[in-house]
Amino acid sequence: MAKASPSEPVLTLDGIRKSFGSKEILCGVDLSIHRGQIKVLIGPSGAGKSTLLQCINFLVVPDGGRISLEGQPVDPSDRKALCRYRQQVGMIFQDFNLFDHLTALGNVEIGLVRVKKMKRSMARERALAELERVGLARHAHQYPAELSGGQKQRVSIARALALDPKVMLLDEPTSALDPELIGEVHAVIRELGAAGMTMIMATHQIGFARALAQEIIFMENGVIIEQGPPDQILDDAQCQRTREFCAKITELGGHG
C-alpha cells in the first residue's frame, strides 16, 4: 500500500449524501483531515453530525459520494475490505455500546482475538495496556453494568484504541454522561490528541472543542455551513446562523 505523504489527508470525504425516505440528511458533504488533526463537528440536533460520522465507517451506508483512507477509496460492497477499513477507523458512540456480556477486558480483547486473530495471551496483554492507558486497569474484570457511564466510555475508547486506528470518530462521547463524569472522558480524549491521534468529534461541549480542535465545522440541515479555527468560528463567524448557534451554545455551556 502506498504510504501517505505528509501533505496527503488521512481521510477524505467527497460529496457524501444520505437520505432516509424522502428526508435528505446529508446533502453532499466534503471533508478531509490530515494526520494528527482534530476536527470538531458542531450544529443543532438533526444537522446530520451523527449520520455523517456513521457514514464515515459505513455503519450507515451513504447513498452517494466517496470516502478514501490514505488515498485509497473504500468500496463498501467488498465486505472483507470494509472490515479491514473499519479496523482502522475507531468509533466512539454516544451511548458507549459496550458488549454487555463481556468484562471490560473482554470488550477490549475481543477485537484483537476475533478480528486481528491475535493469540489470546498477547491480546490480553495489549488489552490490559489499553485499559491502563484510560486509567481502568483496576476495573478490567468488571462487567459494563458494574461500571459508571464515564468508565464505560473510557472502556469503549480502549476498545477502539486496541485496534491501532488511523482515525477516531467520536459521536458526542459525553452527551449521555452525568456532568461530574464528563471530565474523566475529556481527559482521556485530550491525552489522545496530545499523543497525535487524528480525530473527528461531534460534541456540544463548546469549551472542550475550543481547547482541543484545530478546526471547528458548523453543520446544519445536512451541509457544512462554515469551518475554520475555533476562535474564528466561535467568536467571529462569517455566517449569521453560525453566530446565532455559537452564541446560544456558549451561553448554555459556558467557557468551561
Place this chain on the structure above:
Amino acid sequence: MNTPLGVLQQSLPYLLQGVWVTLVVVLGSLSLGLLVGLPLAVGQVYGPKPLKRLIGIYVWFFRGIPLLVLLFLFYFGLFPFLHLDLSAFVVAIIVLGSISSAYQSQILRGAILSIPEGQMKAARAIGMSDVQAIRHIILPQAFRLAVPGWSNEYSVLLKDSAVTYALGVAELMARAHHVASRTYQHLVLYLCAGFIFMILTFLGTRALDALHRRVKLRGYS
C-alpha cells in the same frame, strides 16, 4: 396381590424404565429443536426476505397442526411414503423436535430482537463481519435471555411426550396404561404417572433456573 399398592409396588420398576424413555425423547427433541431452531431464528432475523418467508411457513406448519396429527402423519404417512423405516421412538423425537424447533426459533428470535441495535453497530465498528458479530456478540447475549423460555419449552415438551404413546413408544404414559389395562388399577397408576411427570417438570425447571442464575451477568438485577 392385586391391591392398588401391591400393583404399584410391582410395576414401579417397569414404570421407572419408562421415565428414561420419556427423558430421552424429551431431551432428544429439545436438542434437535435447538439445533434446528437456532439457524431458523438467525435466518428469520438476518436472512433475505424469501428465506424469512420460508421459515415463517415452516413455523406456521409446525405450530398450527396438533401433535397427534403430526405424529400420525409422519409415522403412518410421510415416512412409509418415502420408504423410510423408522421406529416409533425415532419418529417421536423427529416430530417433537420439529415442533420444538418452531417454538424455540421464536423464543430465540425474540431474544435476538431484544438485543439493542448498538451491539451490532459496535461489533461492526471494530471490524467484525456480520457472522462474527452474530456468533460472538449477539447470540451469547440472546441465549441468556432465552433460558426462561426454554424452561417453559421443556415443561411443554415433557407433557407432550406422553402423546407419543399413541405410536407405541414405551414411555411412562404408555407403560402406565399398559399396566392399568391389565390390572384395572387405573386410579393409582395414572396418579403415579402424573406424579412422576410433576416431579420431572419440577426438576427440569429447577435445573434451568439454576442455569439462568449461573449465566446471569453481574450487575444486572
